[in-house]
Amino acid sequence: xxxGESANRPGQFMGYAxxxxxxxLLALVPVVFxxxxxxxxxxxxxxxxxxxxxxxxxxxxxxxxxxxHVAFFGLxxxxxxxxxxxxxxxxxxxxRLQVAPQPVWVGFLAAILVAGGFGWLLGRLAFRVxxxxxxxxxxCFAQVLRMVALNWVELTQGPMALIGIPGFALWWxxxxxxxxxRKDQNYWLVLAVTVLAxxxxxxxxQSRFGRAMVALRANESLARSVGIRVTHxxxxxxxxxxxxxxxxxxxFAHYTRIIDPDVFLFIYTVTMVIMVxxxxxxxxxxxVVGGFIFGLMPDLxxxxxxxxxxxxxxxxAMILFxxxxxxxxxxxxxxxxxxxxx
Amino acid sequence: xxxxxxARPLLEVENLAVHIGxxxxxxDMSFAVPAGQVVSLIGPNGAGKTTAFNVISGYMRATAGRxxxxxxxxxxxxxxxxxxxxxxxxxQRSSVFAGCSVFENALMALHLRGRAGLLGALLALPFARRxxxxxxxxxxxLLALVGLADxxxRPADSLAYxxxxxxxxxxxxxxxxxxxxxxxxxAGLNPTETEALMALLRxxxxxxxxxxxxxxxxxxxxxxSDHIVVLNQGRIIAAGPPDAVRRDKAVIRAYLGSAAEExxxxxx
Ligand SMILES: Nc1ncnc2c1ncn2[C@@H]1O[C@H](COP(=O)(O)OP(=O)(O)OP(=O)(O)O)[C@@H](O)[C@H]1O
Ligand SMILES: [Mg+2]
Numbered sequence: 001x002x003x004g005e006s007a008n009r010p011g012q013f014m015g016y017a018x019x020x021x022x023x024x025l026l027a028l029v030p031v032v033f034x035x036x037x038x039x040x041x042x043x044x045x046x047x048x049x050x051x052x053x054x055x056x057x058x059x060x061x062x063x064x065x066x067x068x069h070v071a072f073f074g075l076x077x078x079x080x081x082x083x084x085x086x087x088x089x090x091x092x093x094x095x096r097l098q099v100a101p102q103p104v105w106v107g108f109l110a111a112i113l114v115a116g117g118f119g120w121l122l123g124r125l126a127f128r129v130x131x132x133x134x135x136x137x138x139x140c141f142a143q144v145l146r147m148v149a150l151n152w153v154e155l156t157q158g159p160m161a162l163i164g165i166p167g168f169a170l171w172w173x174x175x176x177x178x179x180x181x182r183k184d185q186n187y188w189l190v191l192a193v194t195v196l197a198x199x200x201x202x203x204x205x206q207s208r209f210g211r212a213m214v215a216l217r218a219n220e221s222l223a224r225s226v227g228i229r230v231t232h233x234x235x236x237x238x239x240x241x242x243x244x245x246x247x248x249x250x251x252f253a254h255y256t257r258i259i260d261p262d263v264f265l266f267i268y269t270v271t272m273v274i275m276v277x278x279x280x281x282x283x284x285x286x287x288v289v290g291g292f293i294f295g296l297m298p299d300l301x302x303x304x305x306x307x308x309x310x311x312x313x314x315x316x317a318m319i320l321f322x323x324x325x326x327x328x329x330x331x332x333x334x335x336x337x338x339x340x341x342x
Numbered sequence: 343x344x345x346x347x348x349a350r351p352l353l354e355v356e357n358l359a360v361h362i363g364x365x366x367x368x369x370d371m372s373f374a375v376p377a378g379q380v381v382s383l384i385g386p387n388g389a390g391k392t393t394a395f396n397v398i399s400g401y402m403r404a405t406a407g408r409x410x411x412x413x414x415x416x417x418x419x420x421x422x423x424x425x426x427x428x429x430x431x432x433x434q435r436s437s438v439f440a441g442c443s444v445f446e447n448a449l450m451a452l453h454l455r456g457r458a459g460l461l462g463a464l465l466a467l468p469f470a471r472r473x474x475x476x477x478x479x480x481x482x483x484l485l486a487l488v489g490l491a492d493x494x495x496r497p498a499d500s501l502a503y504x505x506x507x508x509x510x511x512x513x514x515x516x517x518x519x520x521x522x523x524x525x526x527x528x529a530g531l532n533p534t535e536t537e538a539l540m541a542l543l544r545x546x547x548x549x550x551x552x553x554x555x556x557x558x559x560x561x562x563x564x565x566x567s568d569h570i571v572v573l574n575q576g577r578i579i580a581a582g583p584p585d586a587v588r589r590d591k592a593v594i595r596a597y598l599g600s601a602a603e604e605x606x607x608x609x610x
Contacts, residue, residue, distance in 0.1 A: 200464065207463030207470065208456045208477070215450040218439035225399065225433070227425035227454040227517060236460060 026191055030184035039183040045295030046190040047252050051268075052275035052287035053197045054244035059273065060281035061205055062237045063217030067269055068122075068138030071145050072242040074263040075118055076111035076249025078149065078156065081165045081259055083107040089154050104169045108250045115246025116239045123238030124231075139266070146264035161260035168254040186255050193251060197244050202284050204240070213237055214282070271295075278321040280328025289329050294318070350413055352377040352521055352552050353398070353429075358407035360393055360576075367393040368576045371407070375521065375554050375569075380547055382555045382563045385573035386596065391556040392434055394573075395523050398554075399431040400424040411521065426454055431523035432514040434556075436506040438498040444509060445494040448481035451513035455480060480516075488512040488542060504535045511542065521552045528559045540566055564588060572596075 030039055055069045086101035102110075122141060129137065149156045156162060167179045168189055180186050204210050212233045215223040224230060253259050271294065279290025297317065301310040325332045351374035360368040368390045375381045383391050396402040398409055400421040409416045411429050419427075439447050456477055462470030485491045488508040493501060498509060511527055527543075528536045540562055547553055557563050563570065563584070570587040572580040574596040580587055587593055 203464050203466065204460075208453070208458045208474070209460055209463045211446070211450050212453060214442065214446075215439055215453070218441055219437060221401070221421075222433070222437045222439060222513070223450070224401075224421040225425060225431055226451045226513060227422050227430075228450075229420075229422045 023191070023195055027188065030187055034184065036183045039187045041296060041299040043183070043187045043190050043255060044252075045291065046187075046194050047248050047255070048268075048271060048275065048295045049288055049291035050190075050194050050197050050248035050251070051245050052272045052279070052291045053194070053201055054241045054248065055272045056276045056281060056283075056287045057201055057204070057213075057237055057241040057244070059276055060283070060286065061210065061213045061217065062234055063282075064234065064238075065135050066138045066238075066241075067135050067266075067273070068140070068142035069241075069245060069272055070264055070266070070269040071122075071138070071142035072115040072119060072245035073249040073252070073268065074142070074145060074149070074261075076115045076246025077253040077259045077263045078162070078249075079114040079246065080104075080107035080111040080250035081162045081253040082155065083110040084166050084254075085162065085164065087155055104166060104254060107254070108168075108247065111246040111250035111253075112243045113246075115249065116243035119238045119240075119242025120235060122242070123235035142264050142266065142269065146261050149261035149264060156261070159260060161258050162253075163258045165253050165257045165259065167257065168251070180254075190251055190255070193247060197247070198284070198288065200240075200244070205284070209233070209236075217282070274318050278318065278325070278328060280330035280332075283328065283330040283334075286328050286330045293329075351375055352412060353554065354408075354410040355394075355398070356408045356410070358394070358397065358409065359405045360390070360397055360402065361405045362393070366576050368397070371573070371576075371578055373571045373578065373581060375552060377520070377552050378547070378550075379568040380543065380553045380555060380566050381569045381571065382557060382567040383571050383573060384557065384560075384563055388575075389573040390576040391573060392525055393576075395431055395525055395556065399429065399523060425517065425519070428517075428520040429523070430514045430517060430519040430521075432510045432525055432527060434525040434529070436503065437510055438501075438506060438513075440497075440499045442498055443494065444485065444490055444496050444498050444501065445481055447498045447509060447513060448484050448494075448516065449477060451516035452477050452480055452484070454517035484512050484516055487545070489538070504531050507531060508539070508542075511539075515546055515551065518549070519551060521554065522546065523554045523556075525556045526558060527555070528557055528562055536562060 029042065051069070051073055054072075055066065058064050058066050058069075083099065083102045084104055084107040086099050088096060088098045091097045122138065125137065150158050152158070153160075167181050168186070169177055169179050170189065172178050172180075172185065180189060205213070212223070212228045215226070215228055216230060216233060220230065249263065252263070275290035275294050276287045277290070278294065279288065280286030294314075297314055298310065301313060304310075305313070321329070353375040355374070356372050358368055358371040359366070371390075371394065373381075383394060385391055393402065397404050398416070400416065400419050400423070404417070411424070411427060416424055416429075439450055442450070456473050458467075458470040458473050461467065462473075482491065482494070485494055488511065490501075490505060490509060490512070493505060498506070501509060507527060507530070511524060514524065515522055524543075528539055531539060536559060543553060543555075543566060555563070555567070567584055570582065570584055571578055572587060572590070572593050579596055580590040580593045582590075
């Protein structure tokens with residue numbers, strides 16, 4: 001959060017020109033470097049950055065460590081894929097549930113709603129049990145969903161994966177409504193959603209709502225004494241966080257066109273946590289900076305060393321960041337800038 | 343002060359009992375706080391004063407008894423609901439939002455003065471922006487009231503001890519509660535700071551806040567209180583106006599100790 005008065009705000013350049021210039025540069029990448037491999041790498045990094053932005057709302061701003069965050073990502077991916085593919089399953093009592101294939105935007109909304117709904121459920125359940133129990137509950141939640149995805153073959157095809165997922169369909173200048181099949185189109189879509197997620201979270205945390213979340217993290221009993229409703233704010237934060245993660249999952253499903261139960265893998269949660277923690281939890285730019293570093297590192301290392309060595313480097317980088325910049329890169333940079341300004 | 347004298351006191355505590363494990367922290371406690379007054383709850387260490395505050399403000403459950411605020415029972419309400427009804431408290435141990443500036447602390451404490459929710463924030467609705475501006479103005483006024491205006495940008499946890507105490511009081515009073523519970527606000531303050539604190543408490547009372555005070559500084563309690571309740575080992579041993587309490591034998595024995603008793607005799 002920026003400190004109350006305008007004098008404390010970063011200048012116009014830092015607060016406005018720099019971020020939008022950065023977005024403009026990113027938007028130009030497909031024009032200047034139309035390399036499909038580069039675009040693919042940046043697109044999947046972007047999807048993870050959206051996930052990290054959503055995790056930061058819970059982990060960074062409310063201070064709740066959710067180690068099952070990938071659950072919402074996976075739920076979004078499956079909800080969106082199933083809505084667009086349609087399904088016909090037995091739901092017991094001799095009844096069947098049939099859904100005809102829907103347009104992709106319906107799938108996208110379904111992803112947000114389903115993930116957000118589960119976020120609400122988890123929030124309601126878990127915020128009664130706090131601390132370590134909450135962490136365990138979130139891990140179990142993601143594992144249970146993975147088991148469901150593996151075994152509910154009629155709905156999810158289990159380990160055979162859901163295939164033939166349509167690409168995102170959007171109105172495109174000069175072409176009308178088209179299915180986004182080109183790498184550059186998907187890149188721009190992910191960039192746009194990332195910017196939207198960033199703006200949404202920024203809007204939220206710089207308001208009375210965000211202040212209440214930070215107050216709860218900083219000192220819960222004091223926050224309650226000034227009338228901040230703990231369960232309300234934590235639950236709403238969980239819903240929004242889960243909804244954004246669900247949107248990222250939907251983008252992932254329609255970008256890769258194939259999903260299997262591995263979208264619920266624990267390692268993806270870990271990746272998002274690393275992005276948030278190294279970048280700086282509870283800062284707006286933390287998940288973006290951490291997301292770029294740890295989202296691109298595997299691809300930058302690819303081909304330079306055997307995979308095992310790559311993972312060692314990845315792990316070492318993570319440990320070094322956490323050791324030397326325990327609060328994250330962005331807070332360290334902010335402190336540096338402040339010292340130079342003073 | 344409110345001109346009308348309501349038949350009902352603002353706060354009524356009736357036959358309150360609090361057991362912590364096997365310990366009787368409070369036994370059969372009854373007292374009332376009339377609107378517009380400063381009532382003090384005093385007693386030696388471990389008498390149960392903070393416990394009483396914790397129960398009244400919703401942080402602990404009573405084992406028995408009732409607490410009524412403006413006539414309605416507070417049983418089962420969370421601290422945040424009780425605060426929303428107009429009853430807030432400060433903490434005996436300095437308590438701030440660590441890692442946030444003094445100004446942010448003030449804004450956070452003004453939570454109940456605002457209404458804006460999710461939609462207002464997401465859509466940057468005009469009313470939400472207006473409210474935000476107004477809250478900023480209120481935060482400035484609040485800090486000015488407790489003499490912390492020039493500390494606004496400092497991290498709250500870097501303030502000097504006395505300043506943190508004042509910030510704590512400001513935050514408890516921020517939502518303009520009708521009843522303010524203060525737990526040892528003068529602890530650790532020097533005489534000048536204590537004098538300033540008394541002026542602040544009088545100002546708050548004159549703004550319409552009723553104060554229930556826990557305090558060890560007897561001089562301050564005697565000068566400020568309209569009514570004093572004396573607690574020892576969880577039981578009320580005396581209650582009345584300052585002059586009566588000062589002369590009460592049981593109080594002198596239990597609370598002030600023999601040294602103070604001698605001092606009082608010497609004074610008389
Ligand atoms: N959470 C708790 N667990 C166990 N015992 C407690 C707890 N809170 C209070 N007590 C006990 O209850 C009794 C009353 O404590 P309380 O803190 O209310 O006293 P106090 O009057 O505020 O004292 P002081 O003047 O030292 O602040 C003490 O014997 C204390 O040890
Ligand atoms: Mg106490």
